[in-house]
Amino acid sequence: MPAAIALFAFGAVTALLSLLLHLGTLRAPDSGFFPLVLGVMLMALAALHGVQLYLAKAPAAPAAEGSARQVVLFVGAVALATALFDTLGYTLVSFLLMLGLLQVLGVRKWYVSGGIALVSAAAAQVVFVHWLKIPLPEGLLSF
Amino acid sequence: MLESLQYLAGGFVLATTFQNLLYCLIGAVVGTLVGILPGLGPIAGIALLIPATFGLNPTSALIMLSGIYYGAMYGGSTTSILINVPGETASVITCIDGYQMAQQGRAGPALAIAALGSFVAGTVAIFGLVLLAPPLAEAALAFGPPEFASLMVFGFVVLSNVTGSSLIKALMMAVVGLILGTIGMDPVSGNARFTFGYAYLLGGIEFVAVAIGVFGIGEILVNAAKPAAQLEQHALVPRFRDLYPSLTDLKRAIGAILRGTGIGFGVGLVPGPAPVIATYAAYTVEKRLSKHPEEFGRGAIEGVAGPEAANNAATQSAFIPLFVLGIPFGPVTAILLGALLIHGVTPGPLLIAENPHLFWAVVASMYIGNFILLLLNLPFVPLFANMLRVPKRILLPLVMLFCVTGMFSVNNSVPDMWMMLGFGALGYVLRGWAYEGAPLLLGLVLGPKLEVAFRQSVMISHGDFGIFVNRPVSLVLLLATAVFLLLPLIKRAVRSLRRKTPPPPPGETGSSAPAQGQPR
Numbered sequence: 001m002p003a004a005i006a007l008f009a010f011g012a013v014t015a016l017l018s019l020l021l022h023l024g025t026l027r028a029p030d031s032g033f034f035p036l037v038l039g040v041m042l043m044a045l046a047a048l049h050g051v052q053l054y055l056a057k058a059p060a061a062p063a064a065e066g067s068a069r070q071v072v073l074f075v076g077a078v079a080l081a082t083a084l085f086d087t088l089g090y091t092l093v094s095f096l097l098m099l100g101l102l103q104v105l106g107v108r109k110w111y112v113s114g115g116i117a118l119v120s121a122a123a124a125q126v127v128f129v130h131w132l133k134i135p136l137p138e139g140l141l142s143f
Numbered sequence: 144m145l146e147s148l149q150y151l152a153g154g155f156v157l158a159t160t161f162q163n164l165l166y167c168l169i170g171a172v173v174g175t176l177v178g179i180l181p182g183l184g185p186i187a188g189i190a191l192l193i194p195a196t197f198g199l200n201p202t203s204a205l206i207m208l209s210g211i212y213y214g215a216m217y218g219g220s221t222t223s224i225l226i227n228v229p230g231e232t233a234s235v236i237t238c239i240d241g242y243q244m245a246q247q248g249r250a251g252p253a254l255a256i257a258a259l260g261s262f263v264a265g266t267v268a269i270f271g272l273v274l275l276a277p278p279l280a281e282a283a284l285a286f287g288p289p290e291f292a293s294l295m296v297f298g299f300v301v302l303s304n305v306t307g308s309s310l311i312k313a314l315m316m317a318v319v320g321l322i323l324g325t326i327g328m329d330p331v332s333g334n335a336r337f338t339f340g341y342a343y344l345l346g347g348i349e350f351v352a353v354a355i356g357v358f359g360i361g362e363i364l365v366n367a368a369k370p371a372a373q374l375e376q377h378a379l380v381p382r383f384r385d386l387y388p389s390l391t392d393l394k395r396a397i398g399a400i401l402r403g404t405g406i407g408f409g410v411g412l413v414p415g416p417a418p419v420i421a422t423y424a425a426y427t428v429e430k431r432l433s434k435h436p437e438e439f440g441r442g443a444i445e446g447v448a449g450p451e452a453a454n455n456a457a458t459q460s461a462f463i464p465l466f467v468l469g470i471p472f473g474p475v476t477a478i479l480l481g482a483l484l485i486h487g488v489t490p491g492p493l494l495i496a497e498n499p500h501l502f503w504a505v506v507a508s509m510y511i512g513n514f515i516l517l518l519l520n521l522p523f524v525p526l527f528a529n530m531l532r533v534p535k536r537i538l539l540p541l542v543m544l545f546c547v548t549g550m551f552s553v554n555n556s557v558p559d560m561w562m563m564l565g566f567g568a569l570g571y572v573l574r575g576w577a578y579e580g581a582p583l584l585l586g587l588v589l590g591p592k593l594e595v596a597f598r599q600s601v602m603i604s605h606g607d608f609g610i611f612v613n614r615p616v617s618l619v620l621l622l623a624t625a626v627f628l629l630l631p632l633i634k635r636a637v638r639s640l641r642r643k644t645p646p647p648p649p650g651e652t653g654s655s656a657p658a659q660g661q662p663r
Contacts, residue, residue, distance in 0.1 A: 002576075003576045007315050007319070010319065014322050021334070025606065026606040026608075027601070027605050028601075028602055028606075029601055030332060031329040031331075031334040033598075034325060034597065034598070035322060035337070042315060042318045042319065045315045048311060049311045049315065067370070071364050074363070074367045075364070075568055078360075078547065078567075082560045085551070090548070094548070097544060097547065098540050098541070101543055102536065102540050105367065105536040105540065106536060120540075120544060124548060128552070132552075133198075134548070134551075134552040135555060136548070136551065
């Protein structure tokens with residue numbers, strides 16, 4: 001049910017924002033016409049799905065299997081890496097990201113996770129920066 | 144026909160340049176690895192590799208990305224047979240008999256027959272592509288905006304009908320994808336839509352961010368959430384000398400391979416996740432035709448040969464609608480369409496006429512790629528299977544690092560990385576709610592095309608929506624769409640009618656019920 005409600009709301013917001021655009025006419029639809037149709041269609045489908053779930057008295061959809069904590073830590077680590085990407089630079093961020101993710105996944109010994117992170121960051125530097133010539137930010141290590 | 148073969152010869156000249164051979168090899172190897180590693184399917188694999196193709200010309204890029212697609216189909220069977228975990232969804236059915244063969248010490252013949260079947264099917268299907276694509280492209284030239292609009296609606300509905308368990312959920316995802324596709328500049332008038340004054344959104348939602356996010360990061364997060372015991376799998380890797388099948392194995396497999404090829408090729412032309420449907424259809428046919436149906440589920444080699452041939456044939460024939468109509472009928476070809484558009488190539492009826500070098504070189508590279516994959520998959524299977532020994536605790540962070548790097552390299556943009564992460568979280572949540580990501584991606588890719596076709600149709604007809612039903616091809620497509628929409632209701636009605644019918648007295652029932660979890 002939460003998914004149906006969220007999708008209904010998304011459709012409603014789309015439809016409302018479309019009304020602020022030029023709708024045009026049926027002979028010559030303008031920018032807002034197509035998204036308005038889609039928003040209304042999504043609202044209708046979500047409402048239908050909500051009614052289906054209500055009538056079937058279906059149990060709540062099963063939550064994603066496993067540990068939500070691990071997922072939050074994973075997303076948090078990548079978000080932090082993204083925020084610091086320009087400031088710290090690619091090499092440092094890739095080392096820290098690998099280190100963090102390995103720790104989250106239970107590679108607890110620091111010399112093991114540190115070693116893997118170091119080798120991965122160095123390999124990424126060689127492949128992406130030197131071979132593929134991708135202009136990745138140098139950040140703190142730009143000397 | 145003769146003209147096609149001449150063009151194909153020209154394609155071979157282009158495909159056998161050192162550079163293109165190298166990219167074909169890279170695509171085949173990466174595809175095999177993507178297929179072998181459970182949880183990283185061809186969609187995520189191609190999405191991750193798109194940024195790496197930006198420095199290439201469109202022909203080399205498509206050769207490499209296509210190699211990943213059909214390479215994944217070869218590689219996917221390895222984990223199904225060795226550890227009973229499909230490397231990608233089209234290899235699910237191979238688990239049934241492939242793993243049983245491995246349990247009986249016959250993993251080698253199972254792997255070899257899977258590779259041989261894939262090679263035969265791939266090669267035959269490419270020949271079909273050569274024969275069918277040019278005349279179909281000519282026929283498709285008669286399509287106008289109403290036909291294309293109806294065809295896209297048909298594609299959405301069929302894909303929604305065959306992916307996942309719920310039609311309504313898949314349709315909602317397709318509409319969400321279409322809405323996301325409207326963000327940015329209006330393709331007809333050029334007005335800004337839903338950008339909230341943010342210049343970054345003028346270019347629209349970054350397709351690669353959605354693809355890597357929903358499929359790549361979403362998959363990583365699902366795996367990261369698993370307990371350590373569920374995360375790691377242990378494989379028994381066969382030795383090189385154990386790989387060769389016996390003459391009896393070959394005799395039993397050859398018919399299944401040819402039938403699987405035919406089924407796969409046909410199914411590949413229809414909208415939907417063709418390789419997956421093709422494997423189920425091929426397995427069902429083999430079981431029905433077999434003189435020993437009781438062996439199915441206990442290690443029948445036909446149960447490996449048929450589906451593996453079918454998924455490869457479907458993979459190749461799925462390129463026909465992509466190249467000829469410019470409309471992907473499945474999620475992987477949708478990603479390939481996105482990659483082509485990024486490279487400035489617009490697939491459609493004019494592709495073969497306007498870009499013959501690209502089209503024929505890619506087709507020729509498929510022949511070469513299939514041969515490379517046979518060479519890779521027969522002697523080097525033990526080597527590839529060793530990849531399964533890399534712990535996922537190390538693999539997942541590496542793939543995440545690859546996602547982050549790949550995403551940044553698309554536009555050298557940190558906001559793209561945020562978008563990827565956002566869609567990754569969305570992909571994880573969608574999996575938890577049992578919503579499919581494929582229709583969303585298809586909606587995002589086809590949204591602008593559908594809108595243009597729809598608006599052009601209405602403008603041509605001066606606001607008369609009858610244009611969609613007055614033109615015969617469009618009408619047929621819309622009727623087919625209606626049938627697919629009503630199909631679940633019809634099925635439900637038939638089921639409830641059957642339930643109301645009293646069961647026949649004992650002794651009059653069918654003799655055998657299918658084993659649990661197996662298709663009939």
